[in-house]
Amino acid sequence: MTETFKDVFKEKEISPSYTRKRIYEYLEQSKNHPTVDKIFKSLIDELPTLSKTTVYNVLKLFIEKGIVKMVNIKSSEMRYELNEYDHSHFKCTTCGTIYDIPKIIPQYNKDDISGFIVNEEEVNLMGVCPSCQHNLVIETKKEKKNGRNKTIF
Amino acid sequence: MTETFKDVFKEKEISPSYTRKRIYEYLEQSKNHPTVDKIFKSLIDELPTLSKTTVYNVLKLFIEKGIVKMVNIKSSEMRYELNEYDHSHFKCTTCGTIYDIPKIIPQYNKDDISGFIVNEEEVNLMGVCPSCQHNLVIETKKEKKNGRNKTIF
DNA sequence: GTCCTTGCAAAGCGTTTGCACAGAA
DNA sequence: TTCTGTGCAAACGCTTTGCAAGGAC
Numbered sequence: 043m044t045e046t047f048k049d050v051f052k053e054k055e056i057s058p059s060y061t062r063k064r065i066y067e068y069l070e071q072s073k074n075h076p077t078v079d080k081i082f083k084s085l086i087d088e089l090p091t092l093s094k095t096t097v098y099n100v101l102k103l104f105i106e107k108g109i110v111k112m113v114n115i116k117s118s119e120m121r122y123e124l125n126e127y128d129h130s131h132f133k134c135t136t137c138g139t140i141y142d143i144p145k146i147i148p149q150y151n152k153d154d155i156s157g158f159i160v161n162e163e164e165v166n167l168m169g170v171c172p173s174c175q176h177n178l179v180i181e182t183k184k185e186k187k188n189g190r191n192k193t194i195f
Numbered sequence: 196m197t198e199t200f201k202d203v204f205k206e207k208e209i210s211p212s213y214t215r216k217r218i219y220e221y222l223e224q225s226k227n228h229p230t231v232d233k234i235f236k237s238l239i240d241e242l243p244t245l246s247k248t249t250v251y252n253v254l255k256l257f258i259e260k261g262i263v264k265m266v267n268i269k270s271s272e273m274r275y276e277l278n279e280y281d282h283s284h285f286k287c288t289t290c291g292t293i294y295d296i297p298k299i300i301p302q303y304n305k306d307d308i309s310g311f312i313v314n315e316e317e318v319n320l321m322g323v324c325p326s327c328q329h330n331l332v333i334e335t336k337k338e339k340k341n342g343r344n345k346t347i348f
Numbered sequence: 349g350t351c352c353t354t355g356c357a358a359a360g361c362g363t364t365t366g367c368a369c370a371g372a373a
Numbered sequence: 374t375t376c377t378g379t380g381c382a383a384a385c386g387c388t389t390t391g392c393a394a395g396g397a398c
Contacts, residue, residue, distance in 0.1 A: 112269070114267070114268075114269050114270070114271075115267075115317075116265070116267055117267070118267075118271060118273070120271070130303075132308060132311055132313075135314070135315075141311075143303075143307055143308050144303070144304075144307045146301045146302070146303045148299045148301055148318045148320075149299070149302060150283075150296075150297070150299045150318075151297075154296055154297045155285060155296050155320065157324075157325040157328075158285055158294075158320070158322055158323070158324055158325065159322045159323040159328060160285075160320050160321070160322040161288070161321055161322040161323070162288075162320070162321040162322065163318070163319075163320055163321075164268075164317075164318070164319040164320075164321065165301045165303075165316070165317070165318050166316075166317040166319075167301075167308065167311070167313050167315070167316055167317075168313070168314055168315040168316075168317070169311055169312045169313040169314040169315065170311070170312040170314070171310075171311055172310040172311065175310075175312060
């Protein structure tokens, strides 16, 4: 379960360069579906010569080897996560954060898509996360105090 | 049910320019979730002065008025569709075509996402469409004929 | 030596912005 | 006249490509 990067890299035949190790470990700790830019900015202090090209190269390799997955929910920029366990996603439409939630298995009538071969199923929920609800309540209170009036939704 | 663009535009207070009419009608006929480029290329013969900016402008207006929705399944480019009836999507990973399929309503335990407000649910299926399965079979037959051997998947 | 990893610089591509012209009201 | 729709040109942001330098083996 708690595999180190060494085990994973060995199993997938990825030569363990320091840059690859750090990008892998960053994905492992920060469970926030980072963008390339986020990964780059988070590691540039530690790896001063790092370039975005390298981040792209390493992620591409990880995806080919099956240890990383792209995440793309209603957005133009790609996000990345370790391909560890199956789960679904909740995207907060206020702050843009993507949360992992327990896997939702869609139920549907096979006859509706007869002739189609299904290899992958994806369920995404969109809405407002607890943190943003909290901020909205504070905003609303402020506005009431200022004489305005506004419901949360 | 079969509303004309006139009814829709009147209801949504969209002034019915010819360009808007044609973009709306294109979305209405071609149920293929077109990209901006697809729309542009499809209408440029008929509207020789059309620009992509205008396509973007019109789609942005339609989205604000709620008559068009963006579709974005595992891709960097946006696709568009009329916001007519609720449905789910199947994306063919071979040819990239997105098919409308009957709405799949995800079933999940509310306790799993307690504290989160869900405003939208999305189910996407990915796989191989009938047309691409057909082509793969033909390809495989050709390859067998040529002495090679390759399974479909 | 060869192979692989890295990274600069440039290009590519979809999208947005600034602005100006023309036609409608 | 003012407002609105359109569209050129440029900018922008994310991603990919070409290629070369440096290090590993």
